[in-house]
Every structure is written in C-alpha cells, then in structure tokens.
Amino acid sequence: MKKQLSTINYQLSTMRTIFVTGGAGFIGSAFIRLILEETSDFKIINFDALTYAGNLENLNGLDETRHKFIKGDICDKEAVLQSLPENSEAIFNFAAESHVDRSIASASEFVLTNVLGTQILLDAARAKNIRRFVQISTDETQGSLPEDSNSYFTENSPIQPNSPYAASKAAAEHFVRAAHETFDVDTITTRCGNNYGQRQFPEKLIPLMIANAMNDEPVPVYGDGRNVRDWIFVEDHARAIWLAYLKGKAGSSYNIGARNERQNIEVVKSILDALGKPHSLIKFVTDRLGHDRRYAIDARKVETELGWKPITTWEDGLQKTIRWYRENQDWVNQIRSGAYRDYYKNHYGMEVGAK
Numbered sequence: 001m002k003k004q005l006s007t008i009n010y011q012l013s014t015m016r017t018i019f020v021t022g023g024a025g026f027i028g029s030a031f032i033r034l035i036l037e038e039t040s041d042f043k044i045i046n047f048d049a050l051t052y053a054g055n056l057e058n059l060n061g062l063d064e065t066r067h068k069f070i071k072g073d074i075c076d077k078e079a080v081l082q083s084l085p086e087n088s089e090a091i092f093n094f095a096a097e098s099h100v101d102r103s104i105a106s107a108s109e110f111v112l113t114n115v116l117g118t119q120i121l122l123d124a125a126r127a128k129n130i131r132r133f134v135q136i137s138t139d140e141t142q143g144s145l146p147e148d149s150n151s152y153f154t155e156n157s158p159i160q161p162n163s164p165y166a167a168s169k170a171a172a173e174h175f176v177r178a179a180h181e182t183f184d185v186d187t188i189t190t191r192c193g194n195n196y197g198q199r200q201f202p203e204k205l206i207p208l209m210i211a212n213a214m215n216d217e218p219v220p221v222y223g224d225g226r227n228v229r230d231w232i233f234v235e236d237h238a239r240a241i242w243l244a245y246l247k248g249k250a251g252s253s254y255n256i257g258a259r260n261e262r263q264n265i266e267v268v269k270s271i272l273d274a275l276g277k278p279h280s281l282i283k284f285v286t287d288r289l290g291h292d293r294r295y296a297i298d299a300r301k302v303e304t305e306l307g308w309k310p311i312t313t314w315e316d317g318l319q320k321t322i323r324w325y326r327e328n329q330d331w332v333n334q335i336r337s338g339a340y341r342d343y344y345k346n347h348y349g350m351e352v353g354a355k
C-alpha cells in the first residue's frame with residue numbers, strides 16, 4: 001500500500017495541516033498512525049472529546065512534532081473555531097457515538113455528536129476556508145440486505161437507516177451533501193463496513209469476544225448468530241479514506257469494503273479456535289432490536305476510481321488483532337473496570353471484568 005500512497009503526486013516542500021476529529025478512538029487513531037508513517041509533509045491536529053471510547057493510550061508513541069492533541073467537543077462551536085487553523089487542507093470527521101446498542105438504549109447523544117457536531121464542523125470548514133471535508137460514514141446508513149442474495153450496497157443504494165445510530169449517521173450524510181450543493185463545500189463521504197483491528201473498544205463484536213474468551217467468560221451472540229457483516233482490517237479502511245481524500249471527486253461518496261462477508265457465529269468460532277478456547281463459551285442471548293441481517297459492499301468504485309485494494313487478508317488481520325489484545329491486556333483490563341462493568345451488566349445482565 002505504501003506504493004499506492006507514494007505514487008500520488010503531492011508537494012513535499014511545506015508541511016500541511018489536517019484536522020482530524022475523533023482521533024483518540026479506534027479508527028481515527030489508526031488513520032493518524034498511517035498518515036504519520038506513510039507521508040512526510042502532513043501534520044495533524046487531533047480534536048477529540050475523550051468520551052468513554054476515546055483513549056489517549058491509543059496515541060502512544062506518535063511523533064509529537066507532527067501530531068498535536070486537543071481535547072474538545074465538536075458540538076462546541078467556539079472550541080472548534082479556536083482549534084481549526086485557517087486554510088487547513090482538510091477536516092476528517094471521525095468523531096461519533098459509534099455503538100448501535102448504546103443508540104438503542106439512548107439516542108440523544110447520537111443526535112448531538114453525529115448530527116449537530118457534523119454541521120458545526122461543516123460551518124467551521126466554510127468559516128476557515130478549509131479545502132476539503134471528509135465525512136467518515138458507514139454502510140449502515142444504507143440499511144440491511146436480504147440474506148443469501150447477490151445484492152450489495154453501492155454508492156447509489158438508497159439511504160434507509162434502521163437503528164438510531166445509523167439514522168444519525170444518515171442525517172449527517174445529508175447535511176454534508178447539503179453543504180456541497182448549497183455552499184459548494186468540497187466534500188467527500190466514505191461509507192465503510194465493519195472494521196476490526198488493534199485498539200477497538202471491547203463493546204464491539206470482535207474485541208468483546210476476544211476479551212471475554214481470554215478471561216474464560218461467556219461470549220454473547222445475538223439471536224441465531226447468522227447475521228452477516230462485511231469485515232475490513234482497520235488499516236485498509238484508513239488507506240481508502242486517505243485515497244478518497246487525495247483522489248476523490250468533490251461531492252462524491254465512496255463505499256469501502258474488502259469483500260469479506262462472514263456470519264457472526266463463524267467469526268466467534270474462529271476467535272475461540274485461535275485462542276484455544278471451547279465453543280461451549282458461546283452463549284446465545286436475546287437478539288438486538290431491529291437487528292440488520294446483512295451488510296455487503298460493492299467496492300468497485302473505490303477499486304477502479306481510487307486504485308484501492310485491501311492488503312490484509314481476514315486470516316492475517318484476525319491473527320494480528322488477537323495478538324495485539326493478548327499483548328495489551330492492561331489496555332483491555334483498564335477499560336473493563338469501572339463504567340464498562342455497569343454498561344455490561346445493564347446490557348447483557350451478566351458480570352464481566354475485574355473481579
């Protein structure tokens with residue numbers, strides 16, 4: 001992939017600033033690592049509110065001469081305007097409330113951050129003459145696909161979100177579109193499928209299964225376990241976003257996926273096998289309300305227009321991910337104490353974490 005990035009011509013002489021929101025989270029921090037490692041002329045302002053999902057440890061070891069962290073909320077217009085340098089190259093908006101189950105329990109925070117926060121950033125982009133606005137969206141805005149079919153989400157599929165999380169991300173997409181159509185803001189919207197990799201908060205399927213299994217705790221599978229997700233290694237997603245920024249057409253959207261559909265139960269069994277844990281840890285639990293059955297992405301546009309391809313196979317990616325969680329049990333244990341335990345008990349009706 002280094003090749004894909006280095007073949008693109010850009011001016012090397014001066015440092016250019018990009019403003020990344022939500023960079024202390026899972027995908028934002030992977031994106032920042034990639035840009036710092038694989039380019040030399042961009043510096044990053046990382047603006048993040050450090051909610052329960054944000055973690056400064058995700059930023060350990062970064063080059064501080066090119067990465068500046070600012071704690072701030074994208075719903076705070078003054079803080080955004082103060083932190084965003086005039087004429088920056090781009091805003092990459094990763095900041096979000098990102099977990100579907102939490103949005104089912106309470107949607108207001110999702111409306112605030114995902115909708116209002118995005119609009120505040122769009123206004124700031126205009127006020128500060130920012131060259132490009134990249135909205136990190138999700139395949140979930142396009143709803144659910146039938147099982148056992150050859151249907152896929154394309155850039156032209158209707159926006160028909162089913163969960164409060166997806167509805168808030170869909171609303172944000174509409175505001176991004178409106179900023180482009182009304183004010184000619186140079187926007188790009190990316191829609192990716194399910195990410196996995198290092199530093200993902202263990203409320204999401206893969207890190208949750210790894211963390212529980214490592215501790216010999218039951219791994220909760222919703223419904224019949226046959227819902228399908230289209231999995232992509234986080235670094236591949238980060239590269240696609242960067243290419244969309246560099247090469248994408250203003251006002252366009254790009255669906256990003258690695259052609260890697262799996263049923264949840266298959267994913268869970270692979271994790272247990274890799275950890276040498278018995279399948280008897282699987283506990284089928286009450287299904288998620290409104291649970292989308294299948295996501296699957298047609299990636300032809302990113303592959304042909306941007307020249308992007310995933311470089312990490314599912315097998316390698318899963319192995320790398322499991323290794324990271326095994327080697328970073330302090331990171332996991334720190335999260336699994338305190339508020340996380342209350343969330344878990346409330347949501348699953350079971351105890352986990354530090355005893």
Ligand code: NAD
Nearest residue numbers: 022024025026027049050051053054073074095096098195
């Ligand atoms: P995450 O929950 O791990 O991280 C979100 C980050 O945003 C955290 O660091 C948090 O502190 C920060 N944040 C939350 N509210 C904020 C606010 N009001 N102001 C500033 N910062 C705030 O999420 P993630 O999984 O890394 O997802 C990042 C983005 O990618 C989201 O926009 C999400 O919708 C999108 N996305 C995620 C996936 C996935 O599989 N995880 C797939 C496609 C798209």
Ligand code: DAU
Nearest residue numbers: 098099100138140192193194203204205220221222227264
């Ligand atoms: O598709 C992209 C989306 O992927 C992102 O936009 C979201 O931010 C991200 O959270 C993710 O949403 P999902 O709802 O698909 O991911 P989650 O990891 O929560 O669940 C994946 C599948 O696993 C889903 O079918 C529900 C199921 N699941 C999840 C959890 C947490 C279980 O069976 N048990 C669980 O405990």
